Amino acid sequence: MTTTTELSATTLLRFATAGSVDDGKSTLVGRLLHDSKSVLADQLEAVERASASRGKEGPDLALLTDGLRAEREQGITIDVAYRYFATPRRRFILADTPGHVQYTRNMVTGASTAELTVVLVDARNGVVEQTRRHAAIAALLRVPHVVLAVNKMDLVDYQESVFAAIAKEFTAYATELGVPEVTAIPISALAGDNVVEPSANMDWYGGPTVLEHLETVPVSHDLAHCHARLPVQYVIRPQSTEHPDYRGYAGQIAAGTFRVGEQVTVLPSGRTTKVSGIDLLGRPVDVAWTPQSVTLLLEDDIDISRGDLIVPSKDAPETTQDIEATVCHVADQALTVGHRVLLKHGTRTVKAVVKDIPSRLTLDDLSLHPHPGQLVANDIGRVKIRTAEPLPVDAYADSRRTGSFILIDPADGTTLTAGMVGESFAAPEPVKDDADGDAWDF
Template sequence: MTTTTGTGLTEQLSATTLLRFATAGSVDDGKSTLVGRLLHDSKSILTDQLEAVEAASLKRGQEAPDLALLTDGLRAEREQGITIDVAYRYFATTRRRFILADTPGHVQYTRNMVTGASTAELAVVLVDARNGVVEQTRRHAAVAALLRVPHVVLAVNKMDLVEYAEPVFAAIAEEFTAYAASLGVPEITAIPISALAGDNVVEPSANMDWYGGPTVLEHLETVPVSHDLASCKARFPVQYVIRPQTAEHPDYRGYAGQIASGALRVGEAVTVLPSGRTSTISGIDALGEAVDIAWAPQSVTVTLADDLDISRGDLIAPSGSAPRTTQDVEATVCHVADQPLTVGQRVLLKHTTRTVKAIVKEIPSRLTLDDLSQHPDPGQLVANDIGRVKVRTAEPLALDAYRDSRRTGSFLLIDPADGTTLAAGMAGDSFAAEAVKTVADDEGWDF
């Protein structure tokens, strides 16, 4: 059996670091151009892709390639010159691998930003240096805080249009940092850029010698990505039960799936939820090899010392840190469907690999991101609304609080009639309860 030491594990994780990040900002702030510049200047696009962009740019009467077209792939987006969907791109440098999501800037596409930023470890919020912090900027900062994105970059774009003036950048950075900090965003980095000209995107700008910080790409390559397994509670949702029933292994029973968080170790006492039965990990198979330890996000097969009744949707966790089970779920949700979510509505709730029947018992409040005010008892949530819900499930769920785990603290509400995703939920403590109270205290609002 292969043994992996703590030092060896850290080295393996560091060698394969992946950063998921999302871009957000108001319409025409230059999000797609920034992403295109990142791809172009880091030599992460193919020749035929660049040729296609050059051809599309010429058809639109532009002499230089419009790098925004590298992400604005939909025909409607190209015709309108705006981003209306989440465009995902994958690229890598010698220091790190990246998955980026270029999200829409329109108010009516807030749900798309939630989708793009839900798995992001960093959010790049763009601001037009001529306009400064606007309402949509605050909205995107609030969504980043709601989704508990650990790192936020403020990219003050179009500095070339304000003569690369340091006071302009400093004033915007101070205003945004104060606002984002009040929402509980843990880390904020401000960078002055010109995505069109390439200043401080990949290469340092010769026009802003007063700025001594990193470029956007340098920050993306060096920002810490949390792999501190000691602070992560292990969670293993069972996806499939393997029963080969061969002559060589007549009693083999393995539980396959992807580790959602933390690490599993052979010999560790575990609890299976929601049944609450306990056992010990007798073996872990990763890529066909027996190992002593496996960690998120590896896909593995786990065997237990005891013959337990376990099926898809069950959760295996260390006995000392197993989550509680509940049928009463209180959460913040972002409604993503065109049809409304109403009190009394019957839905399906999908949590990790488990899907159960549920009913919406109450919608206590709806959050207005414009001013972070709470509107009690709205009766329903419509597309792009963010609000609090109370849901009763037909079977117990092993939910973590979203603040503790973005993987096992999140869920989906689904229409049982046609499978449409209705809302994305974050269980436990809400951003609304924390951030709104903070801003209210600071500004003297009375709810």
Template sequence: MSTVTDGVIDAGATSLLRFATAGSVDDGKSTLVGRLLHDSKSVLADQLEAVEHASRNRGQEAPDLALLTDGLRAEREQGITIDVAYRYFATPRRRFILADTPGHVQYTRNMVTGASTAELAVVLVDARNGVVEQTRRHAAVAALLRVPHVVLAVNKMDLVDYQESVFAAIAEEFTTYAASLGVPEITTIPISALAGDNVVTPSANMDWYGGPTVLEHLETVPVTHDPSADVARFPVQVVIRPQTAEHPDYRGYAGQIASGVLRVGERVKVLPSGATSTIEGIDALGESVDVAWAPQSVTIRLTDDLDISRGDLIAPADAAPAVSQDIEATICHVADRPLVEGQRVLLKHTTRTVKAIVKEIRSRLTLDDLSQHPAPGELVANDIGRIRVRTAEPLPVDAYADSRRTGSFLLIDPSDGTTLTAGMAGTAFAEDAEAARAQQAADDEGWDF
């Protein structure tokens, strides 16, 4: 937990790690997760008994640990993971939130969902098959989502006689590819999830490997982050005006700090209006504090009485993001219905939702070789593409490379609320004030902006 001493933030040791698993069908992701839970003593007795009973009914002598995560009936019947399975477990050294994502190409969008908040991704490879198309696809998605740590787990080493040469060849191919995508840190581990080799305990069959087990790496990977290294961003969730006799003039702006640090006395700017003020006070858990940092939920009080509402963004006056009605972004389309040019949508960015139009679908990414297919006309489920969106109101959007929180957004179908795409903002197009006012006036009359 982070602490403050003499106004200086000490991030301390990170106690929570969010990570996701990914890989091709039958590479053993669910078995790996089950082995992690089982061998780390994170499975309740009744859960293990249910798995053993289900395994016996399927004619298996040993418990099928994959059943610990494949909870849907369709998953058990088909033998594949369909939905993202979230599991929570802990060891004496760290707490974990794990997202076990599907491996089938049909469910690539689910991997985007599971890895969007992950600090680490475990990509599994079958030692018999090596790096395949879906392996490259998952590595590209992890790079696209700016997942800072990637682990290559070469599974089923027991089926290749634990040969070091097999592992070395796969590790070199994957490392070269992932590095070309810009993945900052890659760790490779040979394992057998079924037998338990190098998952929680070191393998007696691979004495040539001297690195950590999967659990040891998860427990020790450095994910401690100093929030003061990031620029502060505070999306307003709700305006608080109790109007009590004790506090007749109280006006506070509540929400969760998305990034960075806020301090009493700091000069800030409110976006999209551009009005400036000074932080008069910060209330956290019913007490006044001098400093607060991400991801704390606090209430900010300003010295000036400004027109601020839900969806506005408070940021340092000298480091505020650009405000624009045009957003260029990379998106992953997650809906079954296609996304087409000219489509009217809702765009949700932090706590604000505005009307928008898909003005242009510039390209579709081919993850096999990372080539761009220009002007595809539409994007279908699981497609990753580059688009330009025009919003009815100006938005303060960061580049996703700078902030995963304030650089991301969702496109929503206005007719039924279906989530269409997950977006990662790139270049924003500047607008002059006159054009912005004209477009806002057009929006007042309908959707033609």
């Protein structure tokens, strides 16, 4: 049994699953948990009872992740199911994301913090449009490792030629998208082939199993060496006779490291001061780093509120009201030129207007459709946005936390679009700014 001390010494891998409906994502996750002995006895008993009530001969391992009643009734994954498990070699946070086109927005959520994405493909169907969409999203989100799991190999008689053709097509497509690494693995999640244990039915395959790859893939998510960023979530002013003048600025460090005595700048105001103290879990420390939640104490009394960003003065990003980004549109309501929205960046939310949509990505051949005028659900495209107030944004390539944003419908709070600052598949041609002037035309 793995001890707490051993776990603390292992690395953490965040990964997500993606694929079309019925490709077997939930079954793969269930098999992974079951065969790695990460399922408690009472959980397995509950799954066995539920499977028996549905007329299944054996346990339906997909039920280990499909927890919502609607998911079990429809036989599809709707919500992102997070699972935590560990082996002696590594700890894992897994996001089992939906495959249905309607729930692509949830795949964006699940993969946004992942270091690896497992894209499942049904060996009988090969690469389909949703496969391409998920590969494009993984590329946009800069997920560094992609695993192509060609599932249901048992239904194609474990033919090497079927696997090879699918792996070749997907790898070529992912390479065009800019995915840095693709590892293809032939599996049968239902039978357990190459998930945790090597398959006796595919002796022609000499690569790792899914779990072996997950345990050994290099993890390079050390954000402590990035430019430091602290989005202010809350200003702490306790009513205490012991510390009547205490004023702290609390939040989770998005990237980098803060030190006592370091000169910092508060954005967007641009005021500078020094860090006089750092409180972590109620105790003073000299150094704090991502992803710790801390309270910074500053030497000077500066007007700071929720939504401001504290950064080292030497690494301060520029503030801007004009943002160009690649976005994945996730709402049923279309995003159009002139659309008035709210833009949420970190802990700050400001009014904004969509000034232009220069292009939309065509997933089949990765061509750009110029000036589509709108983006509909699941579209990926380029946008130009003008904000009411200047924002300190990083390029998404430099920081996945402070280089991302979401667009919100101001009428009902619906999330419309997820955006990555500066990301682009190809540089769109310049477009004349012809948005009409009104109260939102900043």
